[in-house]
Ligand SMILES: Nc1ncnc2c1ncn2[C@@H]1O[C@H](COP(=O)(O)OP(=O)(O)OP(=O)(O)O)[C@@H](O)[C@H]1O
Ligand SMILES: Nc1ncnc2c1ncn2[C@@H]1O[C@H](COP(=O)(O)OP(=O)(O)OP(=O)(O)O)[C@@H](O)[C@H]1O
């Protein structure tokens with residue numbers, strides 16, 4: 001369904017070239033959910049923008065249901081819009097504050113000639129019901145809804161064009177802990193009832209582990225490890241994934257007190273000046289000489305469906 | 314011995330529709346060398362509690378009752394000038410966004426020294442203690458950091474500087490309002506480890522406000538769970554995670570995916586929304602969302618009682634709760 | 642099983658639905674104390690100006706031989722000037738002239754400047770660079786001097802005055818419109834619209850414009866008050882309205898020779914200018930409060 005090959009997106013800035021995404025490859029099969037994790041600034045959102053053609057790649061190819069995203073124009077671009085949609089992190093900022101919810105949803109239907117008039121009203125009601133909201137929400141403005149409700153509206157809007165793929169960029173990060181479960185459950189049930197394919201972006205390993213079939217870990221614009229959800233989250237191989245695994249606090253004091261107490265030192269490097277060789281080497285606890293000069297390729301591992309980019313794995 | 318003791322604290326904020334009760338009778342004590350995690354939904358009054366202790370409530374808000382004792386001295390009965398010397402001196406605070414706590418036009422060294430000077434530490438002594446404070450939070454080459462402006466530092470370095478500045482005066486109490494929310498996980502891990510180290514070294518009493526129950530599990534000795542301006546449950550961390558005594562804590566914990574599940578079912582969800590502070594129900598504020606509610610819950614508001622290891626503001630003991638499947 | 646819908650639906654909705662939508666904008670302005678006073682002041686001036694059109698009172702041009710520089714009386718409420726003309730009638734007509742120039746000039750500046758600002762902000766690229774450079778050039782001139790030079794070049798007449806003032810204020814509206822457009826253009830809901838396949842014109846007119854109208858509206862009120870001052874200033878210098886036509890600026894200029902003895906020749910036209918400027922500024926304040934997102938989002 002999604003095929004990303006060596007995609008890159010560089011930004012020219014006054015501080016030099018920022019390599020936000022720098023040679024990322026992954027595939028997502030139809031009906032599958034891929035989780036994309038990594039620290040702030042590693043290029044997760046940029047990857048999402050590339051997939052929905054908000055940004056064009058500076059190198060590489062991106063295919064979504066066979067459509068070449070980099071070159072899609074006109075009718076092809078319209079087909080792309082109806083195939084893949086994006087759900088944003090901030091449910092407030094992503095809704096026009098001056099429009100009622102029903103108008104926001106009906107506009108999408110009108111633009112794509114999907115429904116007008118009474119049919120549109122009916123469809124808006126269906127969409128709201130689909131995301132678990134009563135029809136009366138349609139009469140409200142975004143500021144009259146709770147965070148969780150707004151995010152449901154954001155999901156309903158993305159579903160209005162009947163897409164087959166949803167890119168979810170941190171859809172629960174801005175929500176209160178007690179509403180996250182609601183939205184996560186909604187995502188699971190929509191995936192089942194509509195047969196959706198997801199790219200789920202998050203820095204919350206726990207949520208990624210809960211929702212995804214496969215997980216890809218990014219560091220400084222590159223994928224460093226990818227594999228099945230249990231492989232990557234419970235038995236990580238790449239030193240960075242391991243550090244991440246240790247760093248993420250889990251809501252279980254027994255697990256927490258059993259931690260080694262080892263912390264990853266150093267800062268996340270600037271993507272405008274990535275370190276040579278393996279990008280993780282300045283922080284890697286087991287780095288060797290060759291790590292400082294040669295970049296490790298992303299290689300298949302003997303334990304099946306897993307890829308790791310490290311000289312020592 | 315409790316260093317910080319909050320007794321029946323009430324705080325209100327003025328709005329168009331009259332005064333809103335934001336903190337409604339909170340009692341909490343923290344011992345020297347102890348970290349208490351304060352968690353709860355957005356708007357439950359966590360920041361208001363912290364700001365009350367520091368005497369830094371925003372305009373229109375005021376403490377309307379209760380006592381705040383630091384080493385037995387009631388901060389609320391002090392005059393403004395004395396209050397100021399306690400702030401920073403005995404009680405220090407660090408915030409979510411380190412940038413707002415730092416003046417962008419001053420070097421960080423000058424800012425730390427300024428804080429020391431305000432409390433009577435001058436000249437060479439101030440300089441020496443500034444550098445020592447920077448070194449203590451694990452920043453390399455303290456002289457160079459001291460000469461830097463805040464925008465030159467990374468988010469993690471800035472938060473370290475803020476901690477250095479907060480601890481330079483050797484306070485007894487440190488209040489931290491979501492200081493790692495804006496940081497990367499690996500940087501958060503470093504800061505958590507640092508605070509834990511400093512707590513041990515200086516016998517600090519720490520109040521750590523967060524949304525993240527994982528952070529609580531990692532560093533807190535005890536946890537207080539806030540709901541609608543009150544403490545729903547306060548208990549030692551392990552007890553609270555193992556056997557919560559309040560249905561809200563239980564529901565909150567249940568809604569987080571377990572890191573060891575191999576079968577991933579639907580997450581138990583709480584449903585509903587916290588009550589509107591302008592129209593609080595007469596009974597238990599959690600009653601409309603509570604899976605364990607009994608007929609009496611809607612009539613009167615429960616006061617905290619001691620059950621197991623915990624203080625819980627709930628009428629219904631755990632043994633009477635319906636099964637866990639229905640708890641969500 | 643997995644098919645079941647999360648049951649949160651009904652429960653999540655706050656129990657008491659707040660009134661859908663906001664009170665209308667005029668209402669919110671009137672609810673603001675400054676806005677209310679401003680609207681009353683400007684409303685009164687507008688009524689006086691309209692009254693002058695239908696010559697309800699005296700003819701502003703008629704010279705009454707009986708009383709030159711006569712003080713306020715039953716026949717001439719605000720007295721007469723050096724030619725024996727009724728000051729009340731001339732002030733009313735002057736207010737009309739001032740408001741006409743102000744409204745036309747600001748309308749021109751708003752439409753042209755606003756449109757340029759919105760388009761250049763939204764489109765970016767070369768258009769933005771060219772428009773930006775042009776506004777910089779216009780900004781480099783002192784405003785009054787520029788208006789003076791333009792009137793001198795265009796010739797007299799109220800419309801030319803309005804055009805001159807419009808040219809001076811156009812760059813202000815370009816900037817006022819462009820800033821918020823840049824912000825809104827990068828906002829997530831405009832991004833969401835792009836991903837959903839909305840056309841550029843739909844994004845511009847349906848999503849960007851309504852969300853930048855607030856600062857423009859405030860600017861309109863303020864620009865009107867400046868325009869009244871500028872028109873008065875130009876007339877004072879003899880470059881605006883030409884005698885014998887009534888104009889507030891001209892009346893103030895003329896009164897210089899008489900006012901120690903005939904204070905009414907100065908007081909009333911000056912008062913009219915002050916009331917207009919203060920009133921419009923108060924409306925601007927009221928608009929700003931009414932449009933403040935912090936009060937809108939409550
Ligand atoms: N338009 C742009 N111009 C210049 N640099 C950019 C631009 N957009 C993103 N970047 C940079 O690219 C890098 C990757 O950004 P991106 O938003 O993809 O990160 P992310 O992984 O989504 O992070 P977060 O977890 O904070 O959302 C960052 O260093 C960012 O500063
Ligand atoms: N200036 C104010 N006017 C009216 N209400 C206010 C004001 N400031 C805060 N509140 C209300 O006080 C309550 C408590 O706020 P507080 O900041 O303590 O919450 P919190 O628990 O820290 O939430 P968060 O997790 O979002 O930081 C909230 O319901 C908020 O709406």
Ligand code: SF4
Nearest residue numbers: 278281284291310311
């Ligand atoms: S390649 Fe070397 S530096 Fe990079 S992660 Fe592996 S061991 Fe560490």
Ligand code: SF4
Nearest residue numbers: 597600603610627628
């Ligand atoms: S008092 Fe009743 S309603 Fe409140 S939390 Fe306990 S069981 Fe639930």
Ligand SMILES: [Mg+2]
Nearest residue numbers: 044045046169
């Ligand atoms: Mg992002």
Ligand SMILES: [Mg+2]
Nearest residue numbers: 359360361490
């Ligand atoms: Mg807070």
